[in-house]
């Protein structure tokens with residue numbers, strides 16, 4: 001299977017090369033040249049397998065230049081013993097009306113672990129396979145969860161270094177603490193004076209800056225990305241939709257071949273795009289429901305066909321979804337149109353004017369598959385309260401956005417398919433907002449008192465990675481201006497590994 005750019009520069013790479021490069025040479029994203037198809041037997045056969053075995057089967061269809069042994073080794077290191085606190089890795093909590101796919105049982109308590117435990121393994125294997133001698137420097141812009149998950153995934157991985165930029169004040173206190181206590185001899189954490197888009201644009205600018213890349217090459221350093229624009233980030237996410245379906249089958253909630261709906265709390269459009277790939281492959285998914293917060297640029301796009309980032313930016317209680325440019329949408333546009341010239345044109349317009357319009361025909365195709373809605377902070381909190389009241393289950397804020405939108409969908413659209421709500425973070429990662437939604441007074445409490453208060457309210461075990469922050473040393477304190485990101489990268493590239 002070869003990978004090509006969404007913007008049509010003619011590159012045609014193996015997956016290992018696409019994973020090393022991250023972004024295509026023309027600024028486009030790598031997409032598989034064709035989509036592998038699976039049978040209902042393939043899907044049913046997954047039911048009796050472990051998560052790791054399911055992953056090997058699904059990944060093998062896309063990473064055809066990796067050997068079976070290489071994939072097995074990567075998967076076992078990523079999801080194997082001790083890393084996840086649930087033996088199913090991505091367990092389903094099945095209720096009468098919805099099933100909740102919990103993707104936050106990994107080391108950093110957010111769904112980003114599902115991909116970012118695997119990507120570094122795929123990347124170091126790719127470096128070995130292709131005989132690449134340079135050191136790869138991973139640049140990450142994070143709205144919170146990606147940063148920590150990437151740091152944890154790449155920490156001390158051979159032939160790699162990682163620099164993470166987060167918007168100062170744009171992540172939760174727990175998220176910040178998780179990052180600035182990161183250990184590892186190849187890691188750097190820097191706060192940017194700006195919002196997430198500033199950080200992401202800064203990283204994109206560096207990726208597009210030939211002079212900067214030239215300077216890095218002289219130091220034998222090549223750049224790559226761990227953001228969900230990297231194919232190696234996206235492909236592991238396809239697995240858990242298959243896994244969820246297999247678990248629904250074995251729980252008797254659905255019959256073989258029966259379609260399901262999926263609601264995904266969306267930011268950069270990676271998670272829901274993975275569900276779209278699963279559907280293209282033949283996994284019986286009926287509707288893909290895109291849930292946004294007050295930064296509802298995707299809701300508007302999926303309703304009107306006009307993508308317009310020229311709008312107020314809100315800081316919400318779902319910071320991992322506070323995004324105005326959803327990079328992975330470009331992949332969807334490519335697959336829906338198959339027209340790289342069009343995609344390139346829209347992305348140029350987005351760069352120049354912040355806006356593009358895909359037109360009625362493309363919109364109609366997209367709407368056959370997708371439905372979209374949004375929930376603001378008040379609705380998100382109300383949903384947490386409602387779910388707790390009805391089910392004694394405590395969703396995190398991002399999950400609550402999806403849950404609220406799933407219920408809106410049910411009210412507005414006649415559709416009786418089994419509903420999977422994707423749960424992307426442990427409630428402990430956003431404890432202050434969750435507690436406030438549950439009317440627990442939190443005034444004057446520090447981070448750790450909040451953890452304890454949520455434990456008392458929810459009865460859930462505090463994840464190890466968060467509990468251990470109580471005694472962790474602060475190791476990172478760098479802050480830079482938007483314009484200072486390149487200099488920070490060059491200086492880190494020159495630092496010896498510790």
Ligand SMILES: *Cc1c(COP(=O)(O)O)cnc(C)c1O
Pocket residue numbers: 110111112145146228265266267268269270271272320321398424425
């Ligand atoms: C990253 C993230 C999202 C959004 O996922 P995308 O793939 O960027 O759409 C939602 N919730 C949480 C908790 C996240 O960390």
